[in-house]
Amino acid sequence: MKAAVFEGLGQLTVRQVPDPTLPDEESVILKVHACAICGSDIRIFHHGNPRVHPPQIIGHEVAGEVVAVGSKVTRFRVGDRVAVGADVPCGECEWCREGLGNNCAINYAIGYQFPGGFAEYMPLNGLTVRYGAVHHIPENLTYDEATLAEPLGCCINGLEMCHIHLGDTLVVIGAGPAGCMLMRAARSFGATRVIAVQRSRARIEFAKRLGGADKVICSEDIDPVEGVLQATGGRGADVVITANSSVETHEQALRMVRNRGRINFFGGLPKGARPISLESNLVHYKELCITGSHGSVPRQHRLALEMLASGTIPGKEFITHTFPLDEIQTAFKVAEGHSGMKVVIHPHP
Numbered sequence: 001m002k003a004a005v006f007e008g009l010g011q012l013t014v015r016q017v018p019d020p021t022l023p024d025e026e027s028v029i030l031k032v033h034a035c036a037i038c039g040s041d042i043r044i045f046h047h048g049n050p051r052v053h054p055p056q057i058i059g060h061e062v063a064g065e066v067v068a069v070g071s072k073v074t075r076f077r078v079g080d081r082v083a084v085g086a087d088v089p090c091g092e093c094e095w096c097r098e099g100l101g102n103n104c105a106i107n108y109a110i111g112y113q114f115p116g117g118f119a120e121y122m123p124l125n126g127l128t129v130r131y132g133a134v135h136h137i138p139e140n141l142t143y144d145e146a147t148l149a150e151p152l153g154c155c156i157n158g159l160e161m162c163h164i165h166l167g168d169t170l171v172v173i174g175a176g177p178a179g180c181m182l183m184r185a186a187r188s189f190g191a192t193r194v195i196a197v198q199r200s201r202a203r204i205e206f207a208k209r210l211g212g213a214d215k216v217i218c219s220e221d222i223d224p225v226e227g228v229l230q231a232t233g234g235r236g237a238d239v240v241i242t243a244n245s246s247v248e249t250h251e252q253a254l255r256m257v258r259n260r261g262r263i264n265f266f267g268g269l270p271k272g273a274r275p276i277s278l279e280s281n282l283v284h285y286k287e288l289c290i291t292g293s294h295g296s297v298p299r300q301h302r303l304a305l306e307m308l309a310s311g312t313i314p315g316k317e318f319i320t321h322t323f324p325l326d327e328i329q330t331a332f333k334v335a336e337g338h339s340g341m342k343v344v345i346h347p348h349p
Helices: 038-046 125-130 149-161 177-187 201-209 224-231 247-256 280-286 297-308 325-336
Strands: 002-008 011-016 028-034 061-069 083-084 121-124 134-136 169-173 194-197 215-218 237-241 258-267 289-292 319-324 342-344
Touching: 002 325, 011 325, 038 325, 061 121, 061 149, 083 149, 134 297, 149 177, 149 237, 149 258, 149 289, 149 297, 169 247, 177 201, 177 325, 194 201, 194 224, 201 215, 215 224, 224 325, 224 342, 237 247, 247 258, 247 280, 258 280, 289 325, 325 342
Parallel strands: 169 194, 169 237, 194 215, 237 258, 258 289, 319 342
Antiparallel strands: 002 011, 028 061, 028 121, 028 342, 061 083, 083 134
8 A cells, every 4th residue: 555654854755565454353444535634743754753663654633434344343344434533542551441541651642653544544453443532423524524533632632621611711822723623612611702822924814714713813913911911901811722832832821811710731842842931920829720731532532523513613614735645745844834724635546
């Protein structure tokens, strides 16, 4: 089969590799119809990841069709349409037994230790089928739309960590695909006012249209902390989520959130980034709650599919570019260039 293989920093090669076989009796093989590009795929491409050992097929926002099943598989049949989430619980540790597999110390993931979706076919081993986020795609969703369940599941995890209350004012710093999903999904959690902080002018309109932001603050025009305080009458936001990879925004969040507010560090920082300067007195005197979130659990992936199927999140509008597998290098550049939103790879012509 044809696959895009990560062979080292800055090296992503489309070439022929052996067709996958069923790893065990509880596994399945998917024909990959769509795999979207995530910011973490771009970070792996540029900076690597300790869990990714080249050569490896990456890509973890996957939707496909079951084409083979192991003899002990009961949940899926050949022909089923399924979406796959990235995180795979080990199923044995205390975190996994508590339903918090994204905190598993082993931290298995599709496109990391296990082969990913930038390929014509991909295996899902028995561990993934038993414990991972593998769900049937609702009939009214396309394969492309179903790939969004993976990042949306991560957004649901972040929003749950924030404990958003009815009537809250939310600030999301960063209006990329995840940022806009966070803004839109936050309405379902009770947020009544959403403010976007965005540096790239190209994405300001996306923040208004896809994120449904009530107000957008361009950080090129005004200090974002000052902008948020002005927009909230000096009070600050109830919740601030950093949906970007900038150290400075993590520091700004502390100064734009109100007393007893909640902060979620949603976006990871690149390798080599300086540590943030944490003004602990702000946390102390404002009685702040600071959380982080990464990945999601199967329940959240399933809920994401339901939100997409209901139209709560307009999946089609988030997908601005599609490319065949042979053009994945161009697709990565487009995803990195902020000219659009979600970029989807179609491994089959």
